[in-house]
Amino acid sequence: MLMFACLLWLGQSDADLILVAHPRVEFRSITVRELQLIYLKRMDRLQKQRVVPLQYRHDHPMQKLFERLVMDPHFDLDNYWYEQQVQAGERPPQAVPDEAHLLVYVSRNPGHIGFVSAKLLEDARGLGLVIIPFPKPPG
Amino acid sequence: MRLICLLLIGTWGLGQDLPSQPGFQVHDNLTLGGWFDLIISDSEGGPSDQRIPHAFVYLDADFTSGFRAFLEYASTDIQGQPEETQLQRAYLEFKHSTRAKWRLGQFNTPSGLWKEKHWYTMVDSNRKPAIADFRTIPMEALGLEFSGTRTTAAIEWDYSLFIARSQDKELNSDLGYGADLSFSIRDRFRFGSFTYQFMNSDESTDPLPGERRALLLYTESWLIDKQLMFRAEYLHMDRDTLEPTNGAYAKIKWQINKKTFLNYRFDESDDTRTGQPQLWQGQALTAGYWFNPRVRARLELGQTRHKGSNWRSEWSAWVGFIL
Numbered sequence: 001m002l003m004f005a006c007l008l009w010l011g012q013s014d015a016d017l018i019l020v021a022h023p024r025v026e027f028r029s030i031t032v033r034e035l036q037l038i039y040l041k042r043m044d045r046l047q048k049q050r051v052v053p054l055q056y057r058h059d060h061p062m063q064k065l066f067e068r069l070v071m072d073p074h075f076d077l078d079n080y081w082y083e084q085q086v087q088a089g090e091r092p093p094q095a096v097p098d099e100a101h102l103l104v105y106v107s108r109n110p111g112h113i114g115f116v117s118a119k120l121l122e123d124a125r126g127l128g129l130v131i132i133p134f135p136k137p138p139g
Numbered sequence: 140m141r142l143i144c145l146l147l148i149g150t151w152g153l154g155q156d157l158p159s160q161p162g163f164q165v166h167d168n169l170t171l172g173g174w175f176d177l178i179i180s181d182s183e184g185g186p187s188d189q190r191i192p193h194a195f196v197y198l199d200a201d202f203t204s205g206f207r208a209f210l211e212y213a214s215t216d217i218q219g220q221p222e223e224t225q226l227q228r229a230y231l232e233f234k235h236s237t238r239a240k241w242r243l244g245q246f247n248t249p250s251g252l253w254k255e256k257h258w259y260t261m262v263d264s265n266r267k268p269a270i271a272d273f274r275t276i277p278m279e280a281l282g283l284e285f286s287g288t289r290t291t292a293a294i295e296w297d298y299s300l301f302i303a304r305s306q307d308k309e310l311n312s313d314l315g316y317g318a319d320l321s322f323s324i325r326d327r328f329r330f331g332s333f334t335y336q337f338m339n340s341d342e343s344t345d346p347l348p349g350e351r352r353a354l355l356l357y358t359e360s361w362l363i364d365k366q367l368m369f370r371a372e373y374l375h376m377d378r379d380t381l382e383p384t385n386g387a388y389a390k391i392k393w394q395i396n397k398k399t400f401l402n403y404r405f406d407e408s409d410d411t412r413t414g415q416p417q418l419w420q421g422q423a424l425t426a427g428y429w430f431n432p433r434v435r436a437r438l439e440l441g442q443t444r445h446k447g448s449n450w451r452s453e454w455s456a457w458v459g460f461i462l
Contacts, residue, residue, distance in 0.1 A: 033292065033325075043290050044237045072326075074365050076397040082161050082432035082461055083261055086174065089199050089209055089232070 016118035017066065019132035020103060022110050025049060032135045035070050038113070040080065041090055053093040054102055054114040062099065066115055069137055103127055161433070161461050162199065170199040176259045176459035183452045192216050193259050195227065205234040227279070238287040245306055248280045249299040249319045250333045251355045251372050263400065264425045265439040265455040268388040269408035270374040273419075275384065276335060276353050277305030282314070295323045297331070305337060313338040321357070329359040349379030368392040376411075384409040400427045410445065417445040435459045 019030065027047045037043035039053045056063040058078060067077055084090040096102045102114040107127040115134065116124065124131055162172025173196040180189050197211035211228040230244030253262070253271050266272075282303025289296045299319040315338065321331025333355040357372040373387040386408030393401045402425040410419040423441040430436070437457040442450040 031292070037290055037295075042237060042288055042295065050236075072365050074394055074397060076429075076432070079397075079429060079432040085161050085170075085199075086172070086197075086461060087261065089201070089207060091201070 017062075017069070017115045017134045018118050018121060018124070019113055019115050019134055020106050020124045021113040021130040021132060022106055023128045023130060024110055025051075025113070025130045028130070028132060030132055030135055032070055032137050035135060039070065039093060041084075041093065050111040051113055052109070052111045054105060054112050055093045055095050056102070057095045057097060060098075062115070062117070063095075069134070103129065162197075163462070168201045168203075170201070172197050172199065172462050174260050174459060174461040176457065178259075178265055178455055178457045180265070180453055180455035182454075197228075207232040207234070236287075238289055240286050242284040242286070243282075245279060245281045246284055246303075248276060248278050248303070248317070248335070249284065249286060249301065250276055250278075250317070250335065250353075251319065251331065251357045252329075252359060252370060253372060259457075260435065260459045260461060263390070263392055263402040263427060263437075264404055264423050264441075265437055265457045266421065266423055266441050266453075268372070268386075268404065268406045269419055269421060270355075270372060270386040270388065270406070273386065273408060273411045275374065275376050275386070275411060276355070277307040277315075277337065279306035280304070281306045293325050295326070297321050297323075317353075323359075327361050327365075329357075331357050333357075349381075351379070352377040366394050368394065374408075384411050398429045401425070402427065407446075415445055417447055420444055420446055433461050435461075 019035075021027075026049055030046065034043065034046060038046070038051050039055065041053075044051055055066070071077055081090075081092040084092075096105055096114075099116045099120060102116060103120065103124055104127070106112045106114050107129055113132075121131065162170040165171050173194065175192065175194045177190060177192045180191075182189075192215075194214045194216075195211060196213075197209065200208040202208070208231050209228055211226070212224060213227045214222060214224045216222045226245065228245055228247065230242045230246045232240065232242045234240045253268060271278075280301060280303035282301055284299060284301040284303070286299035287297075289298075297320070300316075301318075302314065302316045304314050315336055317333065317335030317337075319331065319333040321329055323329040333353070335353040336350070338350050354375045355372060357370070359368065359370045361368050369389070369391050371387065371389040374385065376384045378384070386406070388404055388406030390402060390404035392403075395401065403423070404425075405420075405422045407418055407420050410417070421441065421443040423439050425437055425439040427435070427437045435458070439455045439457070441453045441455065443453070444450045
């Protein structure tokens with residue numbers, strides 16, 4: 001409980017992101033393109049392992065930062081998910097309210113990955129999560 | 140009354156803080172959703188101020204382990220004609236992964252880039268291109284579909300195979316089969332083809348029944364930070380008892396920002412609807428504004444003619460709401 005409160009306090013905002021993955025995940029690097037495809041649910045295997053993306057609610061600052069770093073500048077993600085749902089029944093990745101929830105959720109669910117502020121690196125390690133460097137956007 | 144409802148929904152939709160997905164979660168795994176739209180058009184020498192509202196309602200049950208059931212009804216209300224309600228889609232789906240997905244039931248024929256059934260809310264123009272409007276490919280299929288996506292570092296492959304009977308009320312058919320295969324390079328260039336072979340033996344929907352073979356080739360490019368999009372589709376149809384027919388369109392779209400776009404399309408086709416020997420031609424300039432993912436509007440100036448005759452103009456305004 002104390003740890004959870006600390007995580008909430010720590011996980012406010014930071015421009016540097018890291019990727020966190022379930023302890024049994026074997027890959028240790030990822031490209032921006034792969035991240036894009038995984039979060040658009042157009043790819044669900046990486047190095048033959050199942051990958052399930054986890055994100056924040058659409059107005060969360062971390063979510064906005066992630067989209068700015070990973071998605072193309074003119075790509076409208078909200079619109080993409082509206083159209084995916086209506087045309088193909090595909091839903092967006094599950095969303096959590098904050099970084100503390102994300103860390104705990106990823107630690108308990110095999111195959112899951114998410115992104116948090118680099119400030120939470122030690123907390124993520126404490127939960128046994130795999131830390132993956134956030135890929136540099138091209139250019 | 141329906142127009143008032145549409146306006147009320149639209150006004151409500153404009154002021155909403157949007158959820159990240161459409162529809163209402165009626166239960167953990169059950170979503171009720173839909174969309175409504177309205178086209179008002181005024182054409183030279185045609186019916187003026189014509190209003191065509193459409194309403195779609197769907198129920199989406201997402202079970203665990205990749206199983207899903209989807210049911211969708213549509214209603215169209217054209218002035219002076221009885222309101223028409225029909226089943227659009229009803230299928231069971233099993234998704235093993237993004238590489239392998241099966242659908243059993245009534246689904247949209249997976250053909251090319253133009254997705255006929257949802258053109259109202261998803262596309263960039265008010266009038267359909269001729270290759271879709273002239274109903275040469277059945278758009279509702281009852282059968283089995285296998286589809287998927289495979290990705291590598293630079294290339295994404297999309298494939299779909301199906302065996303189905305047409306449920307299209309204007310183009311009924313016996314069992315047919317088809318495939319759609321496309322690949323995109325770095326999300327910038329897409330090339331694909333679709334082929335469909337089916338037998339039309341229902342004389343009530345077609346006075347000249349026989350085997351038909353459709354080949355659709357398509358391409359799409361996104362340039363300048365994906366702000367400029369070029370797309371073209373070409374359809375060739377072989378028919379046992381008639382001359383082959385051809386149709387194509389090309390369009391260019393400028394995505395000014397996330398909400399606003401301009402689109403120009405030119406299309407040309409053999410006129411399979413009236414059988415006139417001259418080519419049918421159409422062009423449309425469309426401005427679109429997406430207030431948010433839920434509320435959309437388009438204004439269009441379209442022109443059509445048979446080659447060699449004068450252009451006939453049509454203004455149309457469209458507004459759509461996704462629930």
